Amino acid sequence: MKPDSEKRRAVVIGSGVGGAGISALLQRAGFDVLLLERNAYPGGKASTFEQDGFFYDTGVHYNAQGPNGPLALLNQRVQGDLQWRVKDPYARLVYGDKAIDLPQGMRSLKFRYEFATKILKVRPRNALGIFRAYRKIVGTKTEKDAAPYDNIPLKDFCDQYTDDKLFHGYISWFCMLGLCIPYTEASAGEFMLAMSNYVEKASVCYPKGGFKAIPEAYIKALERDGGKVIYENPVKRIVVKDGKAVGVEADRFYEADVVVSNAGIQKTLSLVGEENLPQEYVKRMKGLKYSYSAVTIKYLLDKPVFSKPSIVHYDPDTDLVAAYRDIEAGKVPEDKDLTIWLAIPSNSDPYLVPPGKQLTLAFTMGGPPELENAPLWDKILDRLDKKILCLHPEMEKHIIRRIKTTPKTSAEIAGRETGDIIGLAQRYDQVGRNKPSPATPVKNLYLVGCSAGGRGIGTEQAGDSALKVSEKILKDLATQGSTSWVESPIAAPRST
């Protein structure tokens, strides 16, 4: 091992999943890492809070690939102590007055047949088109497979196989839950990769200890290996000399050979100072769009009411495009268009609640993430509360407390100007070759997290980014290569 004085110094800004992950990876690769976090706690949007002995997450969190995905791979590389709780079936899907349990991977042909005929109610004349679309989606195993579809809107992809309204409705609903943007805007390639991982890995799950256990496992590994984290220490400026990042200004100046920002693209632009960046880069980064937002209600219950790890309400009459239109016009969507996901994390990890109690987290879409939409969010929360109690009246008398969050909460937690769920939107014009490069025009300054470098859903995208960006940094430094950022033109939608 090299003495500390000979090690390269890396400063990482922000301890979201991406920032915490890359800190641990770089420390393990021989850097001397300092992680600076503006909050008093780690995790950014993947944080867990405590109230009356109940531990609840920022949002309504579940992982798609868990022990078989990038977060587990990262944990293995840094020898962290992250553990997963995988349940099978992982959710109950409620449609109308009926319900079906969702098995991991939904692999059995019998289940798929029942799903297609009872829930999707596939009409025989549309069956072949739907089957072909499904086969294409789940056959998308690698980024190379996804590449021809990256820059096509998901709706256009579906149109090429079928105009079946119920199939479109189902894909639109699933896209909203996974990528958190309308399927008219989502990248088909990104959706296909996420969906095929979900089927192939069959590991929808919850991390033991709540979502904060993910960044905490990485930070523990960072500290064990000699790195350091300082909380409540916001970075005010990234210091640039001769086109190169040389450190950051926080409570004092911290010198660095490499600076990695998990603060998001907009914030990073302001920390660097636009005068240090090419105008075309600033213009492109400022024009990027963010994922939609969510409102949530955490119900602290005095006794267990639900037996499943998660309950999703699916109404084939839901028109999400109409719901998005309503929200954009400043209206609360109609009841039927308000999609509800109820997670019951204490059924996966009983230690999240005091003995004999239960925690239920409810989620619905809050529309575009810009904070000027805030007046609508309280009204959506009221509607969400009413709809849940109407669907689950048995819950009402057991509610000890409701904790409500709006996109303003996620913006505050992540230190961003928008209350997006994911980070950068996985739109057809912002993924694959159009995704911002983790390298910036400032030498030795990189982006990490859901802004750049990764693929997948939410926290898994942030973990994937940490894995890939750490490798890029090591390669760039080993070859003394320039940290070139590749500006690619925005691709027009293409047809398959």
Ligand SMILES: Cc1cc2nc3c(=O)[nH]c(=O)nc-3n(C[C@H](O)[C@H](O)[C@H](O)COP(=O)(O)OP(=O)(O)OC[C@H]3O[C@@H](n4cnc5c(N)ncnc54)[C@H](O)[C@@H]3O)c2cc1C
């Ligand atoms: C309601 C909701 C539900 C969600 N559900 C799921 C789910 O079910 N499954 C899933 O996988 N994902 C889910 N997500 C998404 C997931 O939480 C995020 O995509 C992911 O955590 C983003 O990680 P990140 O690394 O990009 O950074 P962020 O979480 O954005 O973290 C950025 C960090 O940088 C810090 N920072 C910012 N500026 C500074 C500064 N100047 N100095 C120091 N520190 C700074 C912030 O304080 C923060 O800690 C959900 C999110 C929300 C809001």
